[in-house]
Amino acid sequence: MVGRPRATSYHFDTPQLIRGLFDADSDESTLLELSACGYIDIYAKGKSWNAVLWLAMSTFKGSWAPVELGAMKEKIPVQFL
Numbered sequence: 001m002v003g004r005p006r007a008t009s010y011h012f013d014t015p016q017l018i019r020g021l022f023d024a025d026s027d028e029s030t031l032l033e034l035s036a037c038g039y040i041d042i043y044a045k046g047k048s049w050n051a052v053l054w055l056a057m058s059t060f061k062g063s064w065a066p067v068e069l070g071a072m073k074e075k076i077p078v079q080f081l
Contacts, residue, residue, distance in 0.1 A: 008039075008040045008041070009040065009041040009042070009043060010031060010040060010041070010042050010043070011042075011043045011044065012028065012031075012042055012043070012044040012048065012078065013044070013045075013048065014044075014045075014047070014048040014051045014052075016028045017044050017048045017051075017052060017078065018051065018052060018055065020032045021052065021076070032076075032077055032078070035077035035078065036077040041079065042077060042078045042079070043078065043079050043080075043081055044078050044079075044080055044081070045080070045081055046080050046081065048080070049073060049080050053069060053073075056069070056072075
């Protein structure tokens with residue numbers, strides 16, 4: 001069969017996702033980089049995205065438009081279930 005070989009997949013919980021996004025030296029960050037390169041697949045629950053969204057909005061005090069937040073979700077190499 002021609003195409004991309006099956007990648008190893010990981011499931012992130014909310015703390016792992018936040019650590020991966022905000023701590024560049026973490027193992028989770030390394031996994032996110034590998035996912036962005038297509039070597040692995042990362043899955044997370046939709047409520048994990050809600051936690052990241054809440055954290056970003058609380059930290060940056062609403063300085064992002066909804067369109068920018070939606071674009072950010074699309075750029076994160078995680079498939080939300």
